[in-house]
Amino acid sequence: MPSCKDITEHSSDYLDHNLPWWKRMGYWLHLAMCVHCRRYLDQLKLTIDTIGKSPDATTPNVSPEEIQAIVEKMKQSTKKQE
Amino acid sequence: MAHPTLPSDDELIPRLLANDETSYAQVVAAYHGLMVHLARAIVGEAIADEVAQEAWVAVLRALPKFERRSSLKTWILRIVSNTAKSRLRHESRTVSLDESLEESPIIDPARLKPNAHWASPPAMWHADTPDALLASAELRCCISDALATLPPLQRAAVTLRDMQGLSMEAICKILEVSESNGRVLLHRARSRIQMAIEEHEGQ
């Protein structure tokens, strides 16, 4: 049976379904009995969802002018090679 | 994995190799924002755009030798990651990219009993949805600061996985780390953010 420390060390693997079945069983057993680790895991899940919705998660915007400028750069770089 | 508005890699790659300007514009429109996002995670905001632009030139140069062992998107992002990493090494020799492998524990040992069970367990948080958490400007700031102080590869892993939704397999190829190291990077990053939220919420 894993300790609380073991639970916290591998909780991303547990949430991402990346543990072998016997470790998963250990997780279930521990979580069935440990209210603290259940809370820890719920908070990790909430953290992951919050990261995904945080302002830092927004993909930087690229204007048509920027796209054009980069395309020009790319054209020049291939000309230099020829 | 591929971008919804892009033609398939099979169609796109020959056109890029033929220096087709429309295809250039298509891939730049599809991927440049994501490239800047990744570059920011590794080298920071100030030179992220420069790094992403530099990566495009490198992409064109390397494209004839692209062996198609991954998608075009993954391969382009790997070039961004490598460009960013070499910039980082160049600019600040002291920064260790491998900080992920340091053996610091996920949970402060002071919070655990000698038998490795909780002595000081997590407290309830005031908010229980992302929107409720992010409604606090102060907490948004805490999260942002915690992200900013992550080691570069941890920040890259969390950006690609939890913000951009890429697969772990793609992320490990992009960052050139093993599957298990990629998972460690991601979990350490998430845990540090969790601790930042807990400091704010758990009182």
Ligand SMILES: [Zn+2]
């Ligand atoms: Zn426990």
